[in-house]
Amino acid sequence: MTTPRPDVRLADAPMQPVACTTCGAAVLARKSSWDQSSVQWNAAALDRCAERRTTPGPSERTDQRPNRNAFTGCEALRAALREAAVRGILEVQDDEPLKTNPGAHR
């Protein structure tokens, strides 16, 4: 098997560095639209993330379903990415304007 190829969609619009405004975790991110996001973490960013640290360990888990105790994502980082996009630090590929009533998604 050869080395994995890069995502074709990154050819014209690569991932950009963004830091979380809450903990400073440095990730790479990309937004093709206001509601799409890609986030590439590394070990250092994951160590820094405060929400990640509060994810329950194996002994503290309350949900008995096998997949439900994983860390689904950081809300603070999500907000930081959105803010970076609004400020134009993080490029949004789609040129549709930001919806005035976001939050239609969970």
Add this chain to the structure above:
Amino acid sequence: MTQENDQIRQIEVDAGPRRFARGWHCLGLARDLADGKSHEINAFGQKLVVFAGEDGSINVLDAYCRHMGGDLSQGTVKGNEIACPFHDWRWGGDGRCKQIPYARRVPLRARTAAWPTMVQDGMLFVWNDPEGNPPPADVTIPRIPQVDSDKWTDWIWYETVIEGANCREIVDNVVDMAHFFYIHYSFPTYFKNVFEGTSAYQYMDGDGREDVRPATPSKTNPTVLGTTSVAAYHGPSFMIDEVTYHYEDLDVDTILINCHYPIDENSFVLQYGIIVEKKEGISDEDAELMAAKTGKFIKYGFEQDVAIWKSKARIDNPLLCEEDGPVYQLRRWYQQFYVDAAEVTPEMTDRFEFEIDTTRPNEAWRAEVEQNLAARQS
């Protein structure tokens, strides 16, 4: 137009993997394999024999007897050993020849390949590692406590052989949001993938599709308003999918297993199992019926997949639109199972998240559903 935009895009195909994924692979339900008989399993490019001895432990050995090459999968279980049908050499689960009834002693070097096994939640797992190392303690399959609960049905289990496709095709599905609409009659409204370590998650919410609903819902065929699903591959081949079906008057939890093992580079065995929560107010019979119905629906879904796999081309440079999932990043994650453990890079295992914007797909699909409904009525 630039020259690049005018050029015909070519499908590129890299050399396929020459080895089989490192990891735990489910071979089936323990209850089917631990019946005191020998079972032939073709996996990882070779033939294996699976048998349970009198002590109840399930063993997996290379099927070919190191004496004269007899096929142990055609042999007989005697005590805790598998006896070769050719000359009755007795092989233990540890891979050692324990006895040759007609010989004074067993020769040195009478040792064959034995595969590490694990029985968990009713399923038999075998550890494959081309480097021959034992499973690391932290590479595990999560427990499914619901299997042991009276409040859940027993496993309903299906097995099917897929010829003419590499098992990578089925793994691609975990990121392929749009195919759930076009192939599986679902309607994803939320879709996110997370890859980290040896796990690949898929978070998906879906609406029920009015155009595929039963025309007249009944107690045993109620209207599904929507689904909430959290699915994850734990390792290269074993997926647990927790699906909640939302009906008009209640929610029902189900747990679906979608797992496979490679026969060779160009075929694999696909297995899927399902257990369903027995809700209060629903009789055991109705819960079993629902499990069977859901199983049938899933079976149909996989048959749809198979039809695609059989005729599609292998493609290593898929051309993606922004509403597609992270196919490349999934394959990057998947590659960790095909390189030596020492060659696994952070790039393959570092956390990666991808959330699709479903706005545009949902607009298009709503319009299509409405068209289908209009066509049905006319």
